[in-house]
Amino acid sequence: MAETILLVEDETSLISYLKTELEFEDYQVLVALDGLAAWQQYQAHHDQLSLIILDWMLPKLDGLEVMRRIRKHDDLPIIMMTARDYIGDKVAGLDNGADDYITKPFEIEELLARIRVIIRRQSKQNQLRQKYQIADLTLDTKARQVMRDHQLIQLTQREYNLLLTLLRHQDEVQTRDELLNQVWGVDFDGQVNIVDVYIRYLRNKIDHDQDRPLIETVRGVGYLIRSNPNEGK
Incomplete structure (x- = not known):
């Protein structure tokens, strides 16, 4: 069955x-051809879509607003x-839920390669969809929902992917380089300390005011979540 792509460009x-x-x-x-039409297409066909290619500058609704609306419902690539x-625009796009970013003008081969990578990665993630539970923290990949102590926690796409990576590798120390490659991608050209920044964001949301913090720092190496948090105490 062919993959279906929603192409949004004015x-x-x-x-x-x-x-x-x-x-x-x-x-x-x-x-x-505009942001409002993109939102309507998503609402009508979201169950069929494999990927959205979304221009930033659009009439009626800009691409960032369209993406924010979509991210309230699912993690469609x-x-x-x-x-x-401008690097600040790229960061804003990625932080608000974009999986990748391509700047005009570009070669069609580059776009096609990025599409293949994302669809392949999404296919693997769909095969791994499940619920993770550590102590009183749960992450449901189907609902894309994170809860701790029965409270819903709102995470950005990047924070969610970082937490999911740590949970998939529980009891294994993940180095900063490994997290950078898995969460940001091998072609990310930023600094490795971005991992520390997002770990801090994540801790502020899931470990803040908790007697039992779940994310451990392994000094000089990386980060860890244990399947039994009491083991590290």
């Missing part, structure tokens, strides 16, 4: 070109596509 010549190239690669393609190349 430049008609570009959307025509990309649609032709994607269909040549055997993808099914839905299109939207999104590639942000924009002429912006």
Whole structure:
């Protein structure tokens, strides 16, 4: 069965070109020329979609607002596509839930490669969908929901992926480089200390005011969540 991609772009010549190239690669393609149409397409077809390619600058609703709305419902992969190349914009896009970011102009081969990587990764994640529980913390990958002490915890996409990675490797020390590769991707060109920054964000949400913190720091190495938190005490 062909993967279905929602392509959101207000430049008609570009959307025509990309649609032709994607269909040549055997993808099914839905299109939207503005942010409101993109939101309506998502609402109508979200169960069929494998990926969204979403331009930032759109009429009616900008791409960031469209992505925020989608992220309230699911973790469908999104590639942000924009002429912006300021690093702050890239960070904003990724922090608000984008899985990847491509800057115009780009070669079609690069976009196709990014699509293949994301769909392959999503397929593996779907096979691993389950519920994790450590002490009074639960993470349900199907609902994309995190709770601790019966309280719902709101996480950004990056914080969620970081926590999920630690839970998938519980009892194993994850180095900063390993977390960087798994959560940010091997082509991320930022500094490794971004891992420490996001660990701090995550701790403030899941370990704040808790008698039993779950995320351990292994000095000089990385981070760890134990399947039995009492073992490390």
